[in-house]
Amino acid sequence: MARPNVSRQKVLDAAAELAAAKGISATTVDEIASAAGVAKGSVYYNFESKEAMYSLLITDALERAALRIRAALNNAADGTAVATVVRAFLMGIDEHPAAGKVVATEMFRLDRPWNESLAAQRDVFFSTLQDALVRDGRESSVSDAAAVFGAMLMVGFERVVFSPSMSLERAVASAAR
């Protein structure tokens, strides 16, 4: 955007941080406004609804992550493709932990407003991982992609929430094997 709206970004950041800690439904618009330092009316000036706001947050985070791992795969050498993709994913979480936490908590949920785009991105993740498995000469069925996806999601979550001291390479090694 040519003229970035500063309030809008403050609201988005506060919303991500609060939802990462408390979950989306437990986060009220009043809290978001207060944490962002704006009035509630300003939240609704920038976003159509709470739902639309989180939908945007999640969709953006997922799209960035999907692009990131796809690009990583393109530059990866055969034999280290899976590790390269996993590393790219975990580095994405490092850059925006709050968004990562929100997405992780929503990943398993069905029947959510943003579920459609979430399912679409899930497919992107799976097919990228399948390609990476092929490049490394490994089994590459849907269940294999699911296993790697689950592993990197859980390891990333564990690292961000419970074990911040875990090194990136240790996390990669565990999730990519």
Added chain:
Amino acid sequence: MARPNVSRQKVLDAAAELAAAKGISATTVDEIASAAGVAKGSVYYNFESKEAMYSLLITDALERAALRIRAALNNAADGTAVATVVRAFLMGIDEHPAAGKVVATEMFRLDRPWNESLAAQRDVFFSTLQDALVRDGRESSVSDAAAVFGAMLMVGFERVVFSPSMSLERAVASAAR
């Protein structure tokens, strides 16, 4: 209990089924009562609150699963310990898919009423998996346990929700490697 309360069980089943599809917070007590075929008052006769009800549901499901995989590990041969544990976990999901889905969706959430017991069971899962990894002569750090846990959770979810035709052994093979 000597005299099992039939209404109570109907309510619990309906609550699990609804939450598996829509998530806990999106499921109202009115819906639960209606689906169970009882009045809302009967729900509150059997349970102190909606929160207490789901707390029980989740705690029970996790405890059963933890006991199940611990028992599986005790009977497993060295070299196939991880696969045996994963198989036991996935069979548990087969027996009660709704509960499995609810737990999966809650696994990544913090700041929930039942979070304390959830975190405790998470530790049980991790240490059991670490023991299994040791028995198989594999790396067994926390991140390795997290990777296997995430893999079996995601593969189980995938199998229950999106790919029911996936065979148990294929799922085990993908999640246990």
Added chain:
DNA sequence: GTCTATATGCTGATAGAC
């Protein structure tokens, strides 16, 4: 664009008859 004040609907929970 940002604010305050207000409306509206829904949801968890209770009271009390049967």
Added chain:
DNA sequence: GTCTATCAGCATATAGAC
């Protein structure tokens, strides 16, 4: 033990001044 009727609070969203 099960029901119906009702309450009280809260959260999303809007209206309208500045």
